[in-house]
Amino acid sequence: xxxFEFATAARLVxxxxxxxxxxxxxxxxxxxxLVVTGSQPHRARPILTTLAAAGIETTTWPLVGGEPTLDQxxxxxxxxxxxxxxxxVGFGGGSAIDAAKAIAGLLANEGDLLDYLEVVGQGRPLLxxxxxxxxxxxxxxxxxxxxxxxVITSPAHRVKAxxxxxxxxxxxxxxxxxxxxxxxxxITAATGLDTLTQVIEPWLCNRSNPMTDSFCLDGxxxxxxxxxxxxxQGSNLAARNDMSVAAxxxxxxxxxxxxxxxxGLAAPIGGAFPAxxxxxxxxxxxxxxxxxxxxxxxxxxxxxxxxxxxxxxRELTGHNDAVAEDGIVxxxxxxxxxxxxxxxxxxxxPADFSDLAQKAAAASSMKANPIxxxxxxxxxxxxxxx
Numbered sequence: 001x002x003x004f005e006f007a008t009a010a011r012l013v014x015x016x017x018x019x020x021x022x023x024x025x026x027x028x029x030x031x032x033x034l035v036v037t038g039s040q041p042h043r044a045r046p047i048l049t050t051l052a053a054a055g056i057e058t059t060t061w062p063l064v065g066g067e068p069t070l071d072q073x074x075x076x077x078x079x080x081x082x083x084x085x086x087x088x089v090g091f092g093g094g095s096a097i098d099a100a101k102a103i104a105g106l107l108a109n110e111g112d113l114l115d116y117l118e119v120v121g122q123g124r125p126l127l128x129x130x131x132x133x134x135x136x137x138x139x140x141x142x143x144x145x146x147x148x149x150x151v152i153t154s155p156a157h158r159v160k161a162x163x164x165x166x167x168x169x170x171x172x173x174x175x176x177x178x179x180x181x182x183x184x185x186x187i188t189a190a191t192g193l194d195t196l197t198q199v200i201e202p203w204l205c206n207r208s209n210p211m212t213d214s215f216c217l218d219g220x221x222x223x224x225x226x227x228x229x230x231x232x233q234g235s236n237l238a239a240r241n242d243m244s245v246a247a248x249x250x251x252x253x254x255x256x257x258x259x260x261x262x263x264g265l266a267a268p269i270g271g272a273f274p275a276x277x278x279x280x281x282x283x284x285x286x287x288x289x290x291x292x293x294x295x296x297x298x299x300x301x302x303x304x305x306x307x308x309x310x311x312x313x314r315e316l317t318g319h320n321d322a323v324a325e326d327g328i329v330x331x332x333x334x335x336x337x338x339x340x341x342x343x344x345x346x347x348x349x350p351a352d353f354s355d356l357a358q359k360a361a362a363a364s365s366m367k368a369n370p371i372x373x374x375x376x377x378x379x380x381x382x383x384x385x386x
């Protein structure tokens with residue numbers, strides 16, 4: 001009965017081969033664009049050819065080194081302005097798409113990124129909607145194509161912070177699973193578990209709503225039946241499409257409901273260590289589910305969300321009699337089967353746990369966790385994931 005809102009990209013174009021439509025789609029936004037790519041810009045050649053055939057002049061700006069930093073966004077913005085770009089295309093994983101989103105936002109607003117950035121900046125609202133931008137994800141994980149924030153790393157502060165506004169939503173999101181066919185197994189596994197996290201956390205969070213619930217449940221089913229296949233048989237287009245759609249559903253869900261402890265911890269970890277976001281979420285997921293379930297049973301044994309843990313287990317296992325523990329075991333087995341690295345892989349040590357737990361407790365994602373976790377409980381998630 002609670003009030004809720006739902007907002008997303010103005011247009012979603014979903015299905016294998018849909019990236020070939022980008023030329024026609026782009027004509028509405030101008031004749032010059034900045035194409036933001038990941039560190040392998042050659043992957044964007046097909047869409048660059050398509051844009052050129054549509055009479056659109058492109059400037060390619062590769063995001064090198066992982067997630068975007070303050071300085072990189074400034075460089076990309078300079079490139080967009082120098083080339084007279086009227087719109088932006090983000091082609092790549094979540095980092096490239098977030099970079100495109102931030103550049104598009106700043107193209108339409110005066111001032112510096114730090115004027116608008118949360119946590120390390122002034123956090124001022126963007127007065128104008130972003131310049132038109134198109135999201136073309138090439139991984140099945142982040143769901144950034146339909147979120148209203150761009151995550152930016154500040155190496156000087158060792159934190160990640162968001163540029164956030166409903167005006168940052170994409171004009172068009174093109175979700176084409178054929179673009180994920182060449183992803184190696186390790187990236188497929190990490191991004192796929194990020195997808196799983198992003199359909200589980202909004203389902204369990206304290207701001208779930210009827211629309212996101214339907215997306216989360218469908219996303220769980222798609223991941224359960226297809227993630228292993230996508231990792232082990234990368235050319236299987238049906239499995240790849242399932243994962244791409246599940247990632248989209250996760251993005252829609254997290255943007256309109258919320259997340260939880262996994263993302264609450266992933267933010268400070270990603271800001272302080274060279275750890276890919278999806279891989280961190282994958283490492284944390286099993287422990288976060290375990291600690292949350294124990295906390296709920298201890299302090300809120302009649303909480304309705306406990307029934308959601310059981311429902312999650314039924315969706316993941318495919319067994320009508322499954323209960324919460326069965327779902328967690330399924331997740332832990334998946335982590336083992338996909339050889340997900342633990343947190344120690346990224347240079348994290350037990351000496352870092354206290355600081356990370358403190359920062360996680362204050363993270364925006366933690367506010368939607370199904371129950372407030374104590375500092376020892378947050379630390380226990382880190383210990384179990386290490």
